[in-house]
Every structure is written in structure tokens, then in C-alpha cells.
Amino acid sequence: MKGMHLPDIRMLLQGASPRSSEMFPELNNLLNTTPDKAEQGKLTLLCDARTDGSFLVHHFLSFYLKANCKVCFVALLQSFSHYNIVAQKLGVSLAAARERGQLVFLEGLKSSVDVFFQAQEDPHPLQFLREASAGNLQPLYEFVREALTPADNGEAAWRCPVLLVDDLSVLLSLGMGAVAVLDFVHYCRATVCCELKGNMVALVHDSGDAEDEENNTLLIGLSHQSHLILRTEGLATGFCKDVHGQLRILWRRPSQSTARRDRSLTFQYKIQDKNVSFFARGMSPAIL
Amino acid sequence: VTPSEGAAGCGRWSEMLESLLALGGLVLLRDSVEWEGRSFLKALIRKAALSGEQVRILGCEVSEEEFREGFDSDVNSRLVYHDLFRDPLNWSKTGEAPPGGPLGALRAMCKRTDPGPVTIAIDSLSWLLLRQPCTTVCQVLHALSHRTPCPGHSPAVEQVRVLGLLHEELHGPGPVGALSSLAQTKVTLGGTAGLDSAHIVFRRPRQRPIHQTQWFSVLPDFSLDLQEGPRLECQPHPDPYTSPVDPTTHLTFNLRLSKKEKEARDGLTLPFQFSSEKQQALLCPGQGQAASHIFYEPDAYDDLDQEDPDDDLDV
Numbered sequence: 273m274k275g276m277h278l279p280d281i282r283m284l285l286q287g288a289s290p291r292s293s294e295m296f297p298e299l300n301n302l303l304n305t306t307p308d309k310a311e312q313g314k315l316t317l318l319c320d321a322r323t324d325g326s327f328l329v330h331h332f333l334s335f336y337l338k339a340n341c342k343v344c345f346v347a348l349l350q351s352f353s354h355y356n357i358v359a360q361k362l363g364v365s366l367a368a369a370r371e372r373g374q375l376v377f378l379e380g381l382k383s384s385v386d387v388f389f390q391a392q393e394d395p396h397p398l399q400f401l402r403e404a405s406a407g408n409l410q411p412l413y414e415f416v417r418e419a420l421t422p423a424d425n426g427e428a429a430w431r432c433p434v435l436l437v438d439d440l441s442v443l444l445s446l447g448m449g450a451v452a453v454l455d456f457v458h459y460c461r462a463t464v465c466c467e468l469k470g471n472m473v474a475l476v477h478d479s480g481d482a483e484d485e486e487n488n489t490l491l492i493g494l495s496h497q498s499h500l501i502l503r504t505e506g507l508a509t510g511f512c513k514d515v516h517g518q519l520r521i522l523w524r525r526p527s528q529s530t531a532r533r534d535r536s537l538t539f540q541y542k543i544q545d546k547n548v549s550f551f552a553r554g555m556s557p558a559i560l
Numbered sequence: 561v562t563p564s565e566g567a568a569g570c571g572r573w574s575e576m577l578e579s580l581l582a583l584g585g586l587v588l589l590r591d592s593v594e595w596e597g598r599s600f601l602k603a604l605i606r607k608a609a610l611s612g613e614q615v616r617i618l619g620c621e622v623s624e625e626e627f628r629e630g631f632d633s634d635v636n637s638r639l640v641y642h643d644l645f646r647d648p649l650n651w652s653k654t655g656e657a658p659p660g661g662p663l664g665a666l667r668a669m670c671k672r673t674d675p676g677p678v679t680i681a682i683d684s685l686s687w688l689l690l691r692q693p694c695t696t697v698c699q700v701l702h703a704l705s706h707r708t709p710c711p712g713h714s715p716a717v718e719q720v721r722v723l724g725l726l727h728e729e730l731h732g733p734g735p736v737g738a739l740s741s742l743a744q745t746k747v748t749l750g751g752t753a754g755l756d757s758a759h760i761v762f763r764r765p766r767q768r769p770i771h772q773t774q775w776f777s778v779l780p781d782f783s784l785d786l787q788e789g790p791r792l793e794c795q796p797h798p799d800p801y802t803s804p805v806d807p808t809t810h811l812t813f814n815l816r817l818s819k820k821e822k823e824a825r826d827g828l829t830l831p832f833q834f835s836s837e838k839q840q841a842l843l844c845p846g847q848g849q850a851a852s853h854i855f856y857e858p859d860a861y862d863d864l865d866q867e868d869p870d871d872d873l874d875v
Contacts, residue, residue: 451690459647466623466625493727
């Protein structure tokens with residue numbers, strides 16, 4: 273095996289993969305979607321267990337920007353420059369998207385400081401950080417609604433609105449109850465998916481801890497609301513250099529046109545510098 | 561599928577749904593993330609609507625448009641959708657939210673005055689249980705299922721059916737147990753390999769509970785297609801597309817010996833079998849057989865040192 277040139281084998285297995293490095297073309301094939309014909313009105317739940325599923329967040333961010341959608345990104349986990357660096361590897365500039373008004377970016381790490389140190393007339397989106405008692409996420413919802421509702425001048429500049437949240441488990445850590453987060457997602461879904469016919473993508477971590485009732489309630493409650501669930505898991509056998517994890521795709525509420533069969537698919541993946549390659553279980557190029 | 565089989569199939573799913581709806585009271589639909597129950601709920605609603613009843617839906621989880629999708633117009637005309645999806649907590653402050661919230665809307669359904677059987681569908685009970693105490697929800701459900709007859713109408717018990725969708729994994733055993741004990745019929749949804757299943761428990765008063773498992777698939781118009789069950793378990797007839805393969809072809813070894821080969825095999829003397837010929841050969845080593853000798857010519861590099869034959873003592 274060592275004598276063979278491994279990149280050639282990968283090309284063979286991928287078939288005719290496009291040279292462009294925007295988003296992950298193989299993931300688009302698995303989900304049977306392209307930026308031109310993305311479905312609308314869907315909630316996609318990203319979930320990771322024993323691994324880091326953030327590569328999916330980067331994928332959907334660049335996917336929807338490439339699809340000419342207006343994106344509101346509630347980024348609670350990392351800084352703007354972090355997402356920008358990864359997006360540039362995928363061929364999208366977040367700074368440019370923000371300049372031209374396509375991207376509304378709520379940088380949680382930076383703006384949380386404003387809640388405490390700057391006087392605000394209107395409630396700040398992260399106002400709940402100040403409240404001692406269990407509050408609700410209505411100000412955050414209002415921020416999202418205002419960001420994605422098209423302006424009154426009637427021009428349809430962008431294709432459809434998209435809300436991306438990274439991630440919802442952080443809200444639990446910040447003291448919100450699971451029901452408050454579910455209510456926030458409910459209202460976002462009602463506005464973004466149903467009223468504005470846009471899409472919503474949110475990441476939740478599965479701690480695997482049966483004692484963490486709040487996280488389990490959030491995860492299961494969100495799963496029932498979702499149309500599509502992408503669940504990444506670390507391999508049960510531990511770390512592997514060539515297979516970074518397993519991705520399970522579950523189509524939960526198929527529309528009338530899709531068949532009820534093939535609702536669930538499982539693949540293994542390997543994350544590379546600018547791409548993620550997917551393969552059937554046990555079919556990693558490194559072991560063939 | 562012959563026409564008679566098709567008609568029998570339709571009859572059977574119709575019977576099954578009728579038996580589910582016939583008991584009245586609370587029908588609890590327990591689903592999970594893997595096997596969603598809204599399609600089955602919509603199939604029950606369609607059946608009730610097609611029998612001429614009015615169906616009232618307390619919709620908390622999906623929009624009215626999404627719920628009505630897939631129903632044809634005569635079913636949709638009998639559905640009344642109480643929309644608690646758009647603004648359940650009154651965040652938009654437009655005053656559109658019903659007073660008293662979802663439970664208030666349910667209680668209002670108790671007080672309706674038109675006669676005739678009615679079906680109330682709650683989508684979902686889990687939504688209510690997450691935001692209201694379990695005892696309150698159970699009390700309202702009990703009041704709904706056992707409505708007192710309205711004054712002015714005949715005192716006969718009116719047929720009220722409550723269909724409640726419950727996402728089992730969201731709740732602990734307490735609330736699930738409480739709702740199960742309230743229910744006259746419990747349906748647990750599951751499935752395997754592309755087929756959905758419903759495990760149904762009927763609890764008629766003063767009778768033992770009846771258990772039934774039904775395999776089905778929900779068609780796009782929300783009618784049910786009953787199935788026989790997963791086909792993986794027993795296959796009495798072989799698959800006609802694959803012919804049986806003879807495993808004895810293309811072997812790299814012989815399974816059978818020809819007559820000549822058998823004789824040759826029988827004539828062999830095994831090396832460790834002590835026969836009389838061998839005994840003689842060993843006892844009389846003469847007869848032209850020289851004793852074996854070993855001849856060795858040491859070459860230039862050999863150093864035959866008797867005290868250090870392997871030449872590895874560092875002396």
C-alpha cells in the first residue's frame with residue numbers, strides 16, 4: 273500500500289469532483305443539494321457527540337453565502353476572524369459579505385461586553401446576560417427578525433433569509449433554561465422558516481451525559497422540530513488518523529415529493545485542510 | 561396486487577383506524593425522533609374528517625399551512641386549526657394570542673355547544689407539558705374527555721375523541737405514566753427497515769387490555785397502507801432472481817477420487833506404520849545397503865576449536 277500514490281486513489285473514489293473549494297462538494301452530494309437549488313423553509317439541526325462538528329457550521333455558512341442568501345449568523349462560540357479565516361479557505365470572504373449587506377454577524381464574544389459597559393436604549397440581543405432571574409431570549413429573537421426581514425423598498429436583493437446559530441448549547445451554559453432556548457428556536461422557525469420562507473441551521477452538542485437533563489431536553493426537543501438532522505460522532509473505537517468520525521444524516525419530515533425510504537444514511541469522514549471527504553463505513557481510502 | 565386484495569387492504573386499514581377512534585376518550589400517540597408520529601396523527605384526522613366529523617386541532621408545533629399540506633379539500637374544510645404556532649407567548653404583542661394561552665384554548669373547546677361527535681387533536685402534548693405543570697395538563701385532558709352534556713341537548717354521552725401526540729423521549733417516566741393511565745388507547749410508533757409499526761393497546765372499561773401490532777406505511781394523501789410485516793424474517797420461497805449456486809464447482813482440490821487413485825492410495829505404506837517388511841528391513845541392515853556416512857571437507861575459514869565450537873566466547 274505504501275508504494276501507491278494515495279491522492280490518486282482519492283480522486284478515483286470521488287469521481288469527477290469539482291476543483292472549486294467552496295463549501296464541501298461531497299457533503300452537497302450526500303444531501304442531494306446545490307446552492308442553486310437549495311430547499312426553503314427548513315430547519316437543519318447539527319449535532320455532535322464526542323467530536324467537533326463545527327466543520328458543518330463552516331460548510332453551511334459558505335454554502336448559503338454562495339447561494340446568494342441573506343445570512344444572519346449568531347456566533348456565540350468564536351470570534352469573527354476565526355470564521356473568516358476558515359471561510360476564506362472555502363472561497364468566501366465574510367468581511368466582503370458583511371460590507372455588501374449580505375451577512376449580519378452577531379459576534380457574541382465581543383458584543384457581550386457591550387451589555388455591561390455601554391448604555392443601550394433598546395434591549396441588547398444578549399440582554400439575558402444581565403438578568404439575574406431566568407429570562408427569555410426575546411431580544412435575541414427581535415434582533416434576528418429585524419436582521420432578516422427584507423427592507424420595505426421592495427427590492428429582492430437576496431434569495432432567501434438564513435439564520436445560522438453556533439451554538440445553542442452555549443446558551444444553556446450561560447444560564448438559559450432549555451425551554452427558553454426551545455421557545456427562541458420556535459419563534460425563529462415561525463418567522464424565518466414559515467413566514468419568510470428561509471432556512472435555519474443550528475448546532476447543539478450532545479454531551480452524552482444522561483444527567484444533563486437540560487441539554488437532553490434541548491437536543492430532543494430540537495430534533496422533533498427539525499427537518500434534517502446531521503449528527504457527527506467520534507468513532508467508538510477512539511481516535512484514528514484517517515477516519516475522523518462518522519456522520520449520520522436523518523431526514524425527519526420528508527416533503528410530499530420525497531419517498532419515505534432512505535431516510536437515514538451513515539458515512540465516515542476525514543477532515544482535510546480545505547475539504548472534507550466522505551466515504552461509506554469501512555471504505556476509507558487509507559485502508560483499501 | 562389484485563383488485564380484491566387492494567379492496568381488502570383498504571377495508572383493513574379503515575377498520576383499524578375506526579377501532580382506534582371508536583373507543584372515544586384519549587388516544588395517546590407516542591413517537592420518537594427516529595419514528596415521527598405526525599403522519600399517523602394526520603391519518604387519524606383524515607379518517608375522522610372523512611366520516612363527517614368536525615376536527616379541531618390545537619396546533620403548537622407546526623404552522624397551519626404545513627399541517628394542512630397533503631390533505632384534500634373536503635378534509636381541509638372540516639378542520640379547524642387553532643394556531644398557537646405563530647405567537648404562543650405573545651411576543652409580538654399584537655394581542656392575537658388566545659387569552660389563557662394554549663390551555664385556555666383547550667378549555668374553551670370544552671365549552672362548545674354544537675352537537676355531534678367531535679375529534680380534538682393536540683399537536684403536541686409534549687409542547688404543553690414542557691410549559692405547564694403535568695397535573696394541570698392532565699386535569700384539562702380529563703375534563704375534555706369526559707365532558708358533561710350541554711343543557712338543552714339530550715343527556716346521552718357525546719362522543720368526544722382527543723388525539724394527543726406525545727414525544728416520549730422528552731419526558732420522564734412520571735408524566736408519560738400519568739398520561740398513559742388517562743388514555744383509553746395508546747399507540748406507540750416504531751418501525752424497522754423502511755416499514756412503520758404501531759403497537760396499540762386498547763383499554764376498554766372492565767376488560768383486559770388488548771394488544772395489537774400493525775405494520776403500515778403512510779401514503780402522501782395520509783391514507784394508510786397496511787403491510788404484512790417485515791419481510792426479512794421468513795422467506796419460504798427463494799428469490800426468483802438468483803439461481804442456486806453449486807458450491808462444488810471451481811474448487812482447487814479434489815472432492816472425489818477415481819478408482820485408480822483409490823487403489824494407489826490404498827497401496828501406500830504410511831511412514832509410521834510398523835509392518836513386517838519394515839521390521840525386517842530394520843533388523844537386517846545388510847543386503848547391499850551400505851551404512852550411511854557423512855563426508856565433510858572443512859574449508860579454509862573453518863576453525864574447529866573444540867573448546868569454543870560456536871566461536872562466540874570472548875576469550
